[in-house]
Amino acid sequence: MEEQTSFGIVSLVPPFTAIVLCFLTKRVLLSLFSGILVGGIILSGYHPLLGIELTLDTIIKSITDDWNARLLVFNLLMGSGVAFIWRLGGSNALSNFASKKIKTKKHANLGAWLLGIFVFFNDYVNAAIVGNAFRDIFDRLKISKEKLSYVLDSTAAPVATFFISDWIAFQIGMIQSGLDAAEIKTIPAFTGYLYSVPFNFYCILAVLMVGVVAYTGWDFGSMLKAEKRAEKTGETARKGSTPMMDVNNELGDPGDSNAGLSTFFLPILALVAVAAFGFWYAGSEGSTLMEVLEKTDPAKALLWAAFAMTATGMLLAGVKHKMPLKDIMETVIDGMKLMLLACAILVLAWSLGIITKEMHLADFLIEIVSGNLPFEVIPVILFVLSMVIAFSTGTSWGAMTILTPVAIPLVYKMTGDPYTSVTMAGIVFSGAIFGDHCSPISDTTVLSSIFSGADHMDHVTTQIPYAILGALVAAMLYLVVGFTSVNPAILIVIGIALMILLLYILHKFSLKRIENVR
Numbered sequence: 001m002e003e004q005t006s007f008g009i010v011s012l013v014p015p016f017t018a019i020v021l022c023f024l025t026k027r028v029l030l031s032l033f034s035g036i037l038v039g040g041i042i043l044s045g046y047h048p049l050l051g052i053e054l055t056l057d058t059i060i061k062s063i064t065d066d067w068n069a070r071l072l073v074f075n076l077l078m079g080s081g082v083a084f085i086w087r088l089g090g091s092n093a094l095s096n097f098a099s100k101k102i103k104t105k106k107h108a109n110l111g112a113w114l115l116g117i118f119v120f121f122n123d124y125v126n127a128a129i130v131g132n133a134f135r136d137i138f139d140r141l142k143i144s145k146e147k148l149s150y151v152l153d154s155t156a157a158p159v160a161t162f163f164i165s166d167w168i169a170f171q172i173g174m175i176q177s178g179l180d181a182a183e184i185k186t187i188p189a190f191t192g193y194l195y196s197v198p199f200n201f202y203c204i205l206a207v208l209m210v211g212v213v214a215y216t217g218w219d220f221g222s223m224l225k226a227e228k229r230a231e232k233t234g235e236t237a238r239k240g241s242t243p244m245m246d247v248n249n250e251l252g253d254p255g256d257s258n259a260g261l262s263t264f265f266l267p268i269l270a271l272v273a274v275a276a277f278g279f280w281y282a283g284s285e286g287s288t289l290m291e292v293l294e295k296t297d298p299a300k301a302l303l304w305a306a307f308a309m310t311a312t313g314m315l316l317a318g319v320k321h322k323m324p325l326k327d328i329m330e331t332v333i334d335g336m337k338l339m340l341l342a343c344a345i346l347v348l349a350w351s352l353g354i355i356t357k358e359m360h361l362a363d364f365l366i367e368i369v370s371g372n373l374p375f376e377v378i379p380v381i382l383f384v385l386s387m388v389i390a391f392s393t394g395t396s397w398g399a400m401t402i403l404t405p406v407a408i409p410l411v412y413k414m415t416g417d418p419y420t421s422v423t424m425a426g427i428v429f430s431g432a433i434f435g436d437h438c439s440p441i442s443d444t445t446v447l448s449s450i451f452s453g454a455d456h457m458d459h460v461t462t463q464i465p466y467a468i469l470g471a472l473v474a475a476m477l478y479l480v481v482g483f484t485s486v487n488p489a490i491l492i493v494i495g496i497a498l499m500i501l502l503l504y505i506l507h508k509f510s511l512k513r514i515e516n517v518r
Contacts, residue, residue: 007042011359014039015392015441018352022440026457029341032348032441039355055351062350070299071124071443072343075450076336077306078128079245081267083335084313088321089259090267091136097261098137108134108141109214112148116155117207123156123167123444124302129268130155131451138236138452144226145237147219149452149459150466154210157396157433157444158203168193174400175425178408184418195419196426198488199481201474202383202434205499209470212500218507221465226458228514241455244345244446245338263316270312275305310335342450349394349441356393366406375414376482382407382424383431383478387471390435394442399432423488427481430474437467469506473499 018035022028036058041051062068085091102108112134116126131152138148160167175196176189187195213219219227230236237243278301283292310332317323317331366385373381382403390399404425412421436442440460449456476498477491 007359008364010042011361011364014355018441022457028345028456032352036351036355043358058354059351062347062354067299068350070303074302074306075339075343077310079339080332080335081309081313082132083331084317085264085267087331088263088316090264093259093261094264102137105141105143108137108143112151113155113210113214117159123160124447126156127152127447127451135453142230142234144230145452145454146223146226146458146462149448149454150463151210152452153437153445153448153463154206158207161203161429171429174404175422177405181405182409182412182421187418187422192422195422199423199426200430201477201495202430202470204492205470205473205495208496209466209499212503218503220506220510223462224510226462238458241458243453244342244449244456245453267309267312271305271309274308275301278304342446345446346443349443352441353393353395361392378411379427379478379482380475382427383475386428386431387435390432391439394439396432396436399435400428403428427478434467434471438464469502
């Protein structure tokens with residue numbers, strides 16, 4: 001294969017193929033594989049057979065990557081942990097308990113939102129815990145799978161960007177790269193991160209929007225249709241949909257109806273405790289909390305945590321519930337089967353990411369917008385560019401890695417102000433999370449579909465309108481940032497007010513539209 005620095009506009013073809021086919025066919029595996037195959041053929045000089053070989057090699061490469069392999073095993077073990085909770089009656093116990101405490105849709109939605117904020121130290125663990133805790137509760141109250149997947153996705157990553165987590169360590173590292181590139185010595189990377197937080201408008205709006213929607217019930221568009229379907233027919237998933245994890249069908253009826261809450265909470269507690277310990281232990285070479293987060297290995301910590309969850313389930317099954325060894329092992333395997341579709345999608349999504357990286361898609365997009373642009377439009381351009389890169393590649397971290405070291409020196413060269421320069425990192429992070437939320441090839445989007453039990457493309461299509469609303473408001477605020485020096489706190493208040501107003505208008509419009517259709 002001939003070396004090439006960039007494939008130009010052709011680099012858009014693989015992700016465009018995959019994303020368009022996802023929306024047209026609703027067949028995620030076929031769509032992702034098609035995108036990878038198209039990219040493989042292009043990279044191999046348009047030779048079909050060599051393209052197939054490269055496609056298969058790329059898939060193998062994504063599976064054998066250390067981080068990816070650990071995440072795959074994490075998912076499989078999580079499936080086993082969920083299976084034990086289900087077959088031992090933990091889900092029944094939580095549902096019975098919740099029926100006394102959580103009696104309305106509003107309380108369920110607000111509870112999931114608040115728990116999503118509370119579990120802030122990792123987005124994957126966030127989706128797993130909140131999804132497992134509320135999946136059956138949402139079903140009982142006839143709340144759609146699409147709504148739960150939206151709550152999971154729109155709290156997990158945005159919350160992780162603000163509180164103590166592996167995300168913060170990564171973001172600080174990216175800011176340090178930008179400071180080094182700009183040769184700025186007057187601001188420590190952590191201080192730069194703190195300055196960037198108020199400019200992460202999309203994440204702030206995304207988290208708050210979930211709370212507003214949960215409290216008011218102001219759904220709109222396809223989400224409103226999904227909620228009306230669940231309310232009227234009791235079908236929390238669309239007829240003909242393919243749930244990413246269908247516990248009822250795969251594992252049969254829930255277990256012992258008299259099981260105690262410990263059957264649910266002990267495996268979850270093991271997950272949380274070992275994850276927290278793993279984050280600390282893997283980064284124990286650091287002398288401060290931020291150094292620990294910077295040096296830790298999240299994938300290793302998550303793997304340990306999922307193993308602890310499954311092991312706890314096995315102990316409960318064998319010791320407390322006297323389950324035969326044969327049934328214990330069957331539960332482990334059956335739980336892993338729950339995750340096979342999700343794992344396949346993750347592998348193909350990662351493979352497509354490898355293809356887009358080898359075709360230098362991000363370099364092409366940066367090249368398009370580079371040039372003699374005035375500073376006034378730079379904030380909104382960085383936001384949009386970060387959105388496009390994350391959406392096309394399916395990774396917010398990839399977009400942050402590419403753009404943060406470019407954005408900070410670019411703005412420093414224009415303004416000479418180090419503090420203005422580091423705020424651009426918050427804008428890049430903001431756009432990256434949006435792209436990650438909307439992309440059907442994003443691993444966090446896939447995981448939200450998994451733990452909510454939603455059809456993946458149903459989740460994507462119902463979440464996108466909410467994400468676009470938040471992004472439009474954020475883009476307006478970034479235009480103001482470019483042309484004025486208004487305090488970001490004031491802009492956030494204005495943005496929240498505008499978001500609430502638009503939510504109300506869209507909700508009323510969607511209600512009228514549904515009534516007119518009848």
